[in-house]
Amino acid sequence: MAVALQKAKMATRINYVVQGSVRGHVSNHRTLEAAIKSMHKDWDSCSKLGGGSYSDAKIYEVLHGASGATGRQQLQAVDIDEE
Numbered sequence: 001m002a003v004a005l006q007k008a009k010m011a012t013r014i015n016y017v018v019q020g021s022v023r024g025h026v027s028n029h030r031t032l033e034a035a036i037k038s039m040h041k042d043w044d045s046c047s048k049l050g051g052g053s054y055s056d057a058k059i060y061e062v063l064h065g066a067s068g069a070t071g072r073q074q075l076q077a078v079d080i081d082e083e
Contacts, residue, residue, distance in 0.1 A: 003014070005055060010027075012056050013030060013032070013064070014028040014029070014030065014057055014062055015030050015032075015061065015062055015064075016028070016029045016030075016031070016035035016060065016061055016062065016078070017027065017029075017034055017035075017060045017062060017075060018035050018039050018057050018058070018059055019037045019057060019058070019060065020055060020056035020057040020058060020061075021056060022056050023042070023046075023055050023056050023057045025059075026038060026039070026055075026057045029043075032059070032078065035059045035078075036059065036077065036080060037057070039057050039059055039080075041065060042054045042055045042057045043047055043057065046070075059077070059078040059080060060075035060077055060078060061075065061076045061077075061078050062074075062075060063075065
Protein backbone atom coordinates (compact mmCIF):
# COMPACT_ATOMS: atom_id res chain seq x y z
CA MET A 1 0.00 0.00 0.00
CA ALA A 2 2.78 2.45 0.86
CA VAL A 3 4.51 1.79 -2.48
CA ALA A 4 1.32 2.56 -4.41
CA LEU A 5 0.89 5.81 -2.48
CA GLN A 6 4.50 6.77 -3.16
CA LYS A 7 4.05 6.07 -6.91
CA ALA A 8 0.87 8.16 -6.96
CA LYS A 9 2.67 11.08 -5.33
CA MET A 10 5.52 10.83 -7.83
CA ALA A 11 3.11 10.67 -10.77
CA THR A 12 1.52 13.98 -9.80
CA ARG A 13 4.74 15.76 -8.85
CA ILE A 14 5.06 19.18 -10.46
CA ASN A 15 8.54 19.75 -11.81
CA TYR A 16 8.00 22.82 -14.02
CA VAL A 17 5.85 25.94 -13.77
CA VAL A 18 5.03 28.30 -16.63
CA GLN A 19 4.43 31.84 -15.40
CA GLY A 20 5.33 35.47 -15.95
CA SER A 21 5.72 38.51 -13.73
CA VAL A 22 2.91 40.31 -15.57
CA ARG A 23 1.13 37.31 -17.10
CA GLY A 24 0.94 35.42 -13.82
CA HIS A 25 0.54 31.66 -13.48
CA VAL A 26 -0.11 29.79 -16.74
CA SER A 27 0.37 26.07 -16.01
CA ASN A 28 2.16 23.27 -14.11
CA HIS A 29 3.93 20.31 -15.72
CA ARG A 30 5.80 17.11 -14.94
CA THR A 31 8.01 17.32 -18.05
CA LEU A 32 10.05 20.07 -19.62
CA GLU A 33 8.65 19.17 -23.05
CA ALA A 34 5.09 19.81 -21.87
CA ALA A 35 6.12 23.09 -20.24
CA ILE A 36 7.75 24.27 -23.49
CA LYS A 37 4.59 23.44 -25.48
CA SER A 38 2.45 25.31 -22.95
CA MET A 39 4.71 28.37 -23.04
CA HIS A 40 4.65 28.49 -26.86
CA LYS A 41 0.87 28.08 -26.91
CA ASP A 42 0.52 30.95 -24.43
CA TRP A 43 2.85 33.15 -26.51
CA ASP A 44 0.83 32.40 -29.67
CA SER A 45 -2.54 32.97 -27.96
CA CYS A 46 -1.50 36.33 -26.53
CA SER A 47 0.01 37.56 -29.81
CA LYS A 48 -3.25 36.73 -31.64
CA LEU A 49 -5.12 39.15 -29.38
CA GLY A 50 -3.53 42.04 -31.27
CA GLY A 51 -2.92 45.52 -30.00
CA GLY A 52 0.63 44.68 -29.01
CA SER A 53 -0.44 41.98 -26.55
CA TYR A 54 2.28 39.52 -25.62
CA SER A 55 3.02 36.92 -22.97
CA ASP A 56 6.00 37.30 -20.64
CA ALA A 57 5.61 33.66 -19.54
CA LYS A 58 8.79 31.71 -18.86
CA ILE A 59 9.55 28.24 -17.55
CA TYR A 60 10.70 27.70 -13.99
CA GLU A 61 11.94 24.45 -12.47
CA VAL A 62 10.57 23.59 -9.03
CA LEU A 63 13.46 22.95 -6.66
CA HIS A 64 11.98 20.14 -4.57
CA GLY A 65 13.08 20.14 -0.98
CA ALA A 66 14.05 23.82 -1.07
CA SER A 67 11.86 26.47 0.48
CA GLY A 68 12.46 30.09 1.20
CA ALA A 69 11.77 32.14 4.30
CA THR A 70 8.04 32.13 3.43
CA GLY A 71 7.97 28.32 3.26
CA ARG A 72 7.07 28.39 -0.44
CA GLN A 73 8.74 26.17 -3.04
CA GLN A 74 11.76 27.77 -4.68
CA LEU A 75 11.72 28.22 -8.46
CA GLN A 76 14.69 28.47 -10.80
CA ALA A 77 14.36 29.90 -14.31
CA VAL A 78 15.04 27.40 -17.10
CA ASP A 79 17.16 28.64 -20.00
CA ILE A 80 15.62 27.27 -23.20
CA ASP A 81 17.74 27.40 -26.35
CA GLU A 82 15.25 28.85 -28.88
CA GLU A 83 16.46 28.95 -32.47
